[in-house]
Amino acid sequence: MKKLSARRRHPLAAVVVLLLALAATGGLYAVFAPADKAQADTTAQSLAIEEGKKLYAVGCASCHGTGGQGSTDGPPLVGVGAAAVDFQVGTGRMPLQQQSAQAPKKKVIYSQAEIDQLAAFVASLGAGPEIPTKQQYDPAGADAAKGGELFRTNCAQCHNFTGQGGALTHGKYAPSLEGVSPKHLYEAMQTGPQNMPSFPDTTMTEQNKKDIIAYVDAVNGDKTVSPGGLNLGGLGPVSEGLFAWIFGLGALIAVAVWVAARTAKAKKS
Structure with a gap:
């Protein structure tokens, strides 16, 4: 008993016990962990990357480079993430038809x-925004009124306050948001395609994005009902003011x- 007690007081006794506990934990994990599922997921991901590399070589490498390094005809893709690819290719913008x-x-x-x-x-070329899940972009239960405030602050300058789009400089434009799916709206905010700035979660939270999607869905929903009357396509005050100026003032001149x-x-007669 004295020898056993002395061994327990040995300075390395705690280290030995810790090592034994770690070994036992590792052994139990190796026995019960779902290794087959993890291996299957890894294999599926590797196959997806391999098939994607083949598609990339045929449809993308001529502009973006064989390793995504970019060229004079296309920007680099290292670090843009899967969400940018899903948006650009999923909306038909890529492959580019012409410069x-x-x-x-x-x-x-595709x-x-x-x-x-x-x-x-x-x-696989570099970490970037992932493709969002339905839970992230589904506008169900979101605050469309709050989304309207965010949209008018951050988006209306280019897309118009009802998302009808608008002209920019040097032949560029902000596209109409009518008919754009919630997933692609979320990905556009997350990645900032072309002339659009990006709004990562550190700048605009996931809930904020869902609120904006809810607002866009509301204003581009039922076109048969317009609470403000005839909206002339929802193009904003410039078109409506021009309409009032030409037809309203023209009618007054005609009456005059x-x-x-x-x-x-009457005087002649």
């Missing part, structure tokens, strides 16, 4: 599975001319 001031939205030529593979490959003509005719 121009801005890539227009057009028919999508399937969603192929887009996911391309996104996996580009994401008619009154003057009637007065002159």
Whole structure:
């Protein structure tokens, strides 16, 4: 008993016990951990990256470089993340049809599975924003009124206060947001495509983005009801003011001319 007690008081006894506990914990984890699932996920991701690399070599490398380093015809893709690929390719903006001031939205030529593979490959080049989940961009339960305030503060200068779009400089433009899916709206805010600034979670929270999506969905929803009356396409005060100036003032001038003509005719008679 004295020998056992002396061993317990040995300075290395605590270290030995800790090592034994760690070994036991590691052994139990190795036995019960879902290794097959983890390995399957890793294998699937590797296959997606490999297939995405093939698609990239055919449709993207000529402009963005074989390793995503960029060229005179396309910006570098290292660090843009999977969300940027899902937005650009998922809206048909990429592959680019021709060099121009801005890539227009057009028919999508890749399937969603192929887009996911391309996104996996580009994401492997450098860390960046991931493709959002439905929980992140679903506007259900969001505050559309708050979203309207955020939209008018951060977005209306380019997209118009109802998201109808507008002209920028040198042939560029802010596209209309009508018909854009909530996922692509979220990805655009997250990645800042083309002329648009990015709004990461550190600048605009996930809830703020959902509120904005709810507002855009509300103003571009039922077009048969307009609480403000005839909105002339929702293009804003410039178009509506021009309409009032031309037709309103034109009508007043016509009435004035008619009154003057009637007065002159009455005097002659």
